[in-house]
Amino acid sequence: MMLLFYLAAAIAVISTAAVIVQTNIVHALIYLILSLLAVAVIFYVLGAPFAALLEAIVYAGAIMVLFLFVIMMLNLGQHTRDEERSWMTMQVWIAPSIMAAILLAQLVNVLSQYDQELTPVRVGVLEVSALLFGPYVLAVELASILLLAGLVSAYHLAKK
Amino acid sequence: MFTLIKDSLLTQVRTLWLVFKKLFTKADTVEYPDVQPYMFPRWRGRIILSRDPDGEERCVACNLCAVVCPVDCIALQKAEKDDGRWYPEFFRINFSRCVMCGFCEEACPTNAIQLTPDFEMAEYVRQDMVWEKENLLINGTGKYHDYNFYRVSGMQIDGKDKGEALNEAAPVDVRSLLP
Amino acid sequence: MFTLQVGSIFTIILVLAVVIVVAAMLIWVERRLLSFWQERLGPNRVGWFGLLQVVADMVKIFNKEDWIPRFADRFSFVLAPAIIMTVVLLSFAVIPFAPNIGVVDSNVGVLFVLAMASLGAYSVMLGGLSSDNKYALLGSLRCAAQMVSYEVFMGISLLGVVALSGSFNLRVIVEAQADGWYVIPQFVGFVIFLIAGIAESHRLPFDLPEAEGEIAAGYHAEYGGIKFGMFFVAEYVGLVLVSSLITVLFFGGWLGPAFLPPIVWFSAKAFTFIAFFILLRAAIPRPRYDQLMNFGWLFLLPVSLVNLLVTGAIILSTQ
Numbered sequence: 001m002m003l004l005f006y007l008a009a010a011i012a013v014i015s016t017a018a019v020i021v022q023t024n025i026v027h028a029l030i031y032l033i034l035s036l037l038a039v040a041v042i043f044y045v046l047g048a049p050f051a052a053l054l055e056a057i058v059y060a061g062a063i064m065v066l067f068l069f070v071i072m073m074l075n076l077g078q079h080t081r082d083e084e085r086s087w088m089t090m091q092v093w094i095a096p097s098i099m100a101a102i103l104l105a106q107l108v109n110v111l112s113q114y115d116q117e118l119t120p121v122r123v124g125v126l127e128v129s130a131l132l133f134g135p136y137v138l139a140v141e142l143a144s145i146l147l148l149a150g151l152v153s154a155y156h157l158a159k160k
Numbered sequence: 161m162f163t164l165i166k167d168s169l170l171t172q173v174r175t176l177w178l179v180f181k182k183l184f185t186k187a188d189t190v191e192y193p194d195v196q197p198y199m200f201p202r203w204r205g206r207i208i209l210s211r212d213p214d215g216e217e218r219c220v221a222c223n224l225c226a227v228v229c230p231v232d233c234i235a236l237q238k239a240e241k242d243d244g245r246w247y248p249e250f251f252r253i254n255f256s257r258c259v260m261c262g263f264c265e266e267a268c269p270t271n272a273i274q275l276t277p278d279f280e281m282a283e284y285v286r287q288d289m290v291w292e293k294e295n296l297l298i299n300g301t302g303k304y305h306d307y308n309f310y311r312v313s314g315m316q317i318d319g320k321d322k323g324e325a326l327n328e329a330a331p332v333d334v335r336s337l338l339p
Numbered sequence: 340m341f342t343l344q345v346g347s348i349f350t351i352i353l354v355l356a357v358v359i360v361v362a363a364m365l366i367w368v369e370r371r372l373l374s375f376w377q378e379r380l381g382p383n384r385v386g387w388f389g390l391l392q393v394v395a396d397m398v399k400i401f402n403k404e405d406w407i408p409r410f411a412d413r414f415s416f417v418l419a420p421a422i423i424m425t426v427v428l429l430s431f432a433v434i435p436f437a438p439n440i441g442v443v444d445s446n447v448g449v450l451f452v453l454a455m456a457s458l459g460a461y462s463v464m465l466g467g468l469s470s471d472n473k474y475a476l477l478g479s480l481r482c483a484a485q486m487v488s489y490e491v492f493m494g495i496s497l498l499g500v501v502a503l504s505g506s507f508n509l510r511v512i513v514e515a516q517a518d519g520w521y522v523i524p525q526f527v528g529f530v531i532f533l534i535a536g537i538a539e540s541h542r543l544p545f546d547l548p549e550a551e552g553e554i555a556a557g558y559h560a561e562y563g564g565i566k567f568g569m570f571f572v573a574e575y576v577g578l579v580l581v582s583s584l585i586t587v588l589f590f591g592g593w594l595g596p597a598f599l600p601p602i603v604w605f606s607a608k609a610f611t612f613i614a615f616f617i618l619l620r621a622a623i624p625r626p627r628y629d630q631l632m633n634f635g636w637l638f639l640l641p642v643s644l645v646n647l648l649v650t651g652a653i654i655l656s657t658q
Contacts, residue, residue: 026415026468033461053450057494061457062487068464069483072476124446125507172623179622182376189380 012038199277210302218272225264233257243318256289403564415469420569423462448509467558478557482548493535513592540577543620582612
């Protein structure tokens, strides 16, 4: 199980890095999907199969499809690739790298102080549902109202 | 709602049922190499050159077939026998061009060129589709059994002078004043 | 070693081999059945009743030139057929064929199948996008919209079954149908799942992504040889998958009178649905694209939501 975790984590990190440096946007999207699937595997290894599969269905399966759908209609060709390449200069990298390094240092600091043994607790469908419709029912309702508003506005825009 | 269900759903179910019933009907297919289809006598298939009832070639090399052919697939060269009969020195049909239209058969004044109900003429080498006279010529009369061009035409050959053909009047003496 | 039990190596290899062989044989089955329904005979010359036609087709496809158009995006172009094949074969991991035949006994089997189905959309989209061909692009645009939409109804129509059995585990769902198949209480869900399953595996009559008459084979217009073969076989594997899912979710899976072994019952039920899908192909014409979308969002979505609500209400009131 530990080996699976590290393997999936390595894939997630590498593919996320590939998303950033990839100039071909379709390839970047494929790496992003790969990264999301790797995260889903991590969820599964940590004992949350429901979250893992929802990650695969919702993020990798639905949202990324819509990303790809939009890219299809944009007619991106060689010129966008050249433009992307021209943006990949050193000075663009400096500021985000410094900030990411600070965050990484903080993360390492926090994790090194956390000395409890991490034992995966199995969180199945029933547990998630009980939590969602128990203590967090208000959040679920708010999210559904937000989604309803989105739905209505999308319908309105499509009607015009 | 009811009409929607009736028009959209039930009609589809009915279509499915009607198509499903076809499972138990006999197929229309004729399994060709095993079961030979009936070929009609007037089918326009492979072209042959026939002989007259005496066993001589009917073709008189008039070139009408070559002229009428829309795809120019017929080539022949006229030659003459000692007795005055005309015959093709070579007669060549390029079946890779032939469209089996049958115009040559209609144009032929001697019923020599005829189309037959045979259609199995596939070849692996394109050159083999060019048929020469020895391939085309058959030993029979084809569809017209009694016809003999030289017996009914006024053409003069050895052993048959002008006016000696069947149903032919003697030639008019143009130098005479008699009617 | 050679014992049939869930998760043993032998069972996994057996399931994989049988699924691929059955899917390949479906090419012949479909051609034969279609021709019977069209009053023809179909392929009957290679081998007994034409059974070896599949072998001949496969030999032909394997021998073809493995060609990648020079204008295509090689990476995505090669990846696309591999994705669909992987995804449909992975979905079989959770299908319970019989009490002792299956790959895994997963607690989230239904969700796993849905996740794999949603990932399958990438294959078609990437294939069409990387081909750099306008017909392929049109096909994959249609496919993206169609698959994303019908996934929704597929998921919602399943939830009635999940609510009745109280589990996402396909084995539990099968065993819960011992005293009655779910097709009776969940008939609406069954019909919606059937329609969405056809749309999801983009078979006729919902084959708009590859409509030959309109957009010239659509997303696989530029594919040939073994890569086309993978798309082709994956479509049949998807057909087997949808039929197996319907069998498991609504028709009691392997359950049946005891005089036949469970796997025979499963196969018989699944094959009935395969034949039904082929009948649909023979009988129903392809709808227009906007008709397909309207039918989905304006008819199937409300009906499936109402079905789920009513199912929930009945379960709550009878508890």
